Amino acid sequence: MTATIGTPSAGPSVQSQTLSVAETGGRPRAPRRGVRSTAVRLILWVVLVGFALAFLYPFVWLLSASLKPRGEVFDNRLIPQTLVPGNYAEVWEQLPLLSWMGNSLLIALLAAGLVTVSSSIVAFGFAYFRFPFRNALFGLVLATMMLPGAVTLIPTYLIWNQLGFLGTSVPLWGANLFGSAFYIFLQRQFFLGLPRELFEAARVDGASYWRMFWQIAAPLSIPSFIIVFIFEFQASWNNLQAPLIYLNFGSVENFTVPLGISYAMTQFSPTNGGQGDYQLVMVAALLVTLPMLILFAFGQRYFIDGLATQGRKG
Amino acid sequence: MALSDPAVTGRRDPGDGAPGGPSARTAPALRPEPRRRKVKYNRREAIAGFLFIGPWVIGFLVFTLGAMIYSLVISLSDYQLATDLITRFSFDNYARLFSEPKVMVSLSNTLFFAVMAVPLEIAFALGLALLLNRLGRGAGFFRVLYYLPKMTPSVATAAVFLLLLNGNFGAINRGLALIGIQGPQWLTDPAWVKPSIVLMTLWTVSGTMIIFLAALKNVPRDLYEVSSLDGAGPVRQFFHITVPMISGAIFFNMLVLTIAALQVFDQAFLLFWRDQTSAAPESSLFYAVYLFQQAFRQFNFGFAAAMAWLLFAIIAVITLIQVRFGNRFVYYEGGRD
Numbered sequence: 001m002t003a004t005i006g007t008p009s010a011g012p013s014v015q016s017q018t019l020s021v022a023e024t025g026g027r028p029r030a031p032r033r034g035v036r037s038t039a040v041r042l043i044l045w046v047v048l049v050g051f052a053l054a055f056l057y058p059f060v061w062l063l064s065a066s067l068k069p070r071g072e073v074f075d076n077r078l079i080p081q082t083l084v085p086g087n088y089a090e091v092w093e094q095l096p097l098l099s100w101m102g103n104s105l106l107i108a109l110l111a112a113g114l115v116t117v118s119s120s121i122v123a124f125g126f127a128y129f130r131f132p133f134r135n136a137l138f139g140l141v142l143a144t145m146m147l148p149g150a151v152t153l154i155p156t157y158l159i160w161n162q163l164g165f166l167g168t169s170v171p172l173w174g175a176n177l178f179g180s181a182f183y184i185f186l187q188r189q190f191f192l193g194l195p196r197e198l199f200e201a202a203r204v205d206g207a208s209y210w211r212m213f214w215q216i217a218a219p220l221s222i223p224s225f226i227i228v229f230i231f232e233f234q235a236s237w238n239n240l241q242a243p244l245i246y247l248n249f250g251s252v253e254n255f256t257v258p259l260g261i262s263y264a265m266t267q268f269s270p271t272n273g274g275q276g277d278y279q280l281v282m283v284a285a286l287l288v289t290l291p292m293l294i295l296f297a298f299g300q301r302y303f304i305d306g307l308a309t310q311g312r313k314g
Numbered sequence: 315m316a317l318s319d320p321a322v323t324g325r326r327d328p329g330d331g332a333p334g335g336p337s338a339r340t341a342p343a344l345r346p347e348p349r350r351r352k353v354k355y356n357r358r359e360a361i362a363g364f365l366f367i368g369p370w371v372i373g374f375l376v377f378t379l380g381a382m383i384y385s386l387v388i389s390l391s392d393y394q395l396a397t398d399l400i401t402r403f404s405f406d407n408y409a410r411l412f413s414e415p416k417v418m419v420s421l422s423n424t425l426f427f428a429v430m431a432v433p434l435e436i437a438f439a440l441g442l443a444l445l446l447n448r449l450g451r452g453a454g455f456f457r458v459l460y461y462l463p464k465m466t467p468s469v470a471t472a473a474v475f476l477l478l479l480n481g482n483f484g485a486i487n488r489g490l491a492l493i494g495i496q497g498p499q500w501l502t503d504p505a506w507v508k509p510s511i512v513l514m515t516l517w518t519v520s521g522t523m524i525i526f527l528a529a530l531k532n533v534p535r536d537l538y539e540v541s542s543l544d545g546a547g548p549v550r551q552f553f554h555i556t557v558p559m560i561s562g563a564i565f566f567n568m569l570v571l572t573i574a575a576l577q578v579f580d581q582a583f584l585l586f587w588r589d590q591t592s593a594a595p596e597s598s599l600f601y602a603v604y605l606f607q608q609a610f611r612q613f614n615f616g617f618a619a620a621m622a623w624l625l626f627a628i629i630a631v632i633t634l635i636q637v638r639f640g641n642r643f644v645y646y647e648g649g650r651d
Binding site for chain 1 (some may be wrong): 361462468577605641
């Protein structure tokens with residue numbers, strides 16, 4: 001790398017730099033540099049705070065809009081002129097938000113729980129055992145990550161239709177029984193980091209393969225389990241398209257929160273004869289976001305770790 | 315598909331070469347890669363291995379391979395959901411891709427969006443990551459704040475931005491008016507529809523930022539020290555040290571963001587196509603939205619499946635080009651294989 005930097009054109013400047021350092025003896029420069037670096041740090045902080053405000057503004061706006069009366073939702077005041085905490089009581093009457101939340105929670109727990117267990121079983125298979133075509137099959141696992149979701153969207157719908165699960169929540173978590181490529185990759189990496197002697201010792205003691213997974217590998221892999229669980233929980237909780245496809249008929253009560261809010265946005269719109277009760281949409285939007293912020297507050301480290309792993313994949 | 319090959323080969327070494335890698339079990343001497351082919355598999359162990367990966371095999375056969383074949387069959391036939399019957403096979407659905415003007419409209423919308431969004435996302439995320447990396451202490455605090463939008467469900471983001479972006483009384487145009495700029499009609503002016511979705515995408519760019527940040531942390535400090543002794547300024551250092559050293563992360567992000575941009579659905583759907591009764595500007599018709607409409611509103615499953623295959627082909631071609639191009643500029647530490 002240094003060779004690339006020391007290109008011929010850099011020659012003269014290098015010389016003059018060394019010269020000036022030699023002339024000044026390096027000492028008088030030091031305080032000036034200190035002032036400069038403080039100034040740089042100050043500018044850095046101002047810029048970063050500026051971006052932080054830009055990122056946070058929509059949240060503050062949302063919170064404040066959720067506390068406003070219908071006519072003032074659009075007034076862009078960050079502190080509501082008229083405070084209407086009653087919106088938070090009214091929303092439960094106007095929308096079946098409680099059952100939406102229950103549905104979303106159940107689906108997210110099932111989706112995340114199932115995919116964590118199934119992916120780690122499969123990952124252990126790839127990490128520990130030796131069997132024919134193992135590397136080819138694992139290559140196939142990685143290859144499926146490249147497949148755009150749009151390709152399997154329609155046949156997957158038709159498969160669930162054939163099985164008679166349309167209108168139920170099964171299609172929203174059913175496929176998670178079979179593991180998911182990225183999570184298999186992630187957990188395999190984790191298992192490969194475990195010392196193999198542990199398993200050899202257990203083997204000598206006569207432990208079955210299943211016990212090696214369940215009583216040795218699994219308890220040691222709690223951090224990677226948490227990463228997979230919270231990633232999938234978030235993905236499931238935020239998912240709009242799948243509920244739109246599988247639940248968007250029949251009873252409104254069966255909706256998930258994102259689908260419900262999308263429905264409410266349309267229902268409340270004046271073009272559909274609604275009253276424009278956007279303050280209630282804002283309350284619902286805040287309530288659907290809040291669990292994710294709490295999840296992030298507790299699982300922050302795992303989200304960051306998981307993402308960093310994702311980058312290493314490339 | 316193309317990406318998987320280097321990925322697999324790259325991964326094999328750390329896995330099997332690690333202490334106690336899988337080959338250590340029967341004969342430690344067999345650990346070196348080339349000789350592994352001759353290994354006889356332990357029958358019991360091989361069976362157990364297949365049982366462990368069994369769930370994935372079933373899932374793959376049904377929801378990936380089976381689904382792909384299913385999709386191919388219905389795209390090549392006159393399949394109707396109501397009758398669940400196929401009476402004849404033809405290329406009609408694929409021919410329709412080129413005669414239906416909305417396919418090309420939505421495709422060019424999507425490509426236009428991707429070309430606009432991906433470089434901006436990369437630049438913005440990299441810029442933020444550089445700032446945070448420079449900051450050192452306190453970076454964790456900002457990282458958390460910047461990550462919050464990524465946690466927000468798209469439906470909440472859309473609900474807020476629907477009002478923030480309102481051309482007449484939205485906060486964004488009010489803010490622009492303060493500095494004397496007449497803001498555009500973000501949500502109704504066909505020319506501004508895509509920029510408004512780009513804006514929402516940029517708000518949730520922090521996932522990309524985290525990946526850059528992790529890559530920046532791995533750039534050895536002494537490279538900067540040595541080069542500044544050689545008189546390299548920050549700009550030179552950025553282009554000659556930082557960019558080559560994190561080229562892997564840039565490449566990965568570009569690949570992932572491009573694939574995501576070509577399938578963008580949630581924001582476009584929520585802002586423009588959620589309400590079937592009101593008209594939306596055609597410039598907001600993204601490919602994934604049109605595909606969704608064809609499949610689940612019109613129930614033209616065969617046609618929608620053909621659309622999906624066209625998208626697959628386009629993504630595959632673009633990915634291939636990126637991999638080809640990327641291999642030339644990505645710097646692999648310790649060489650490539």
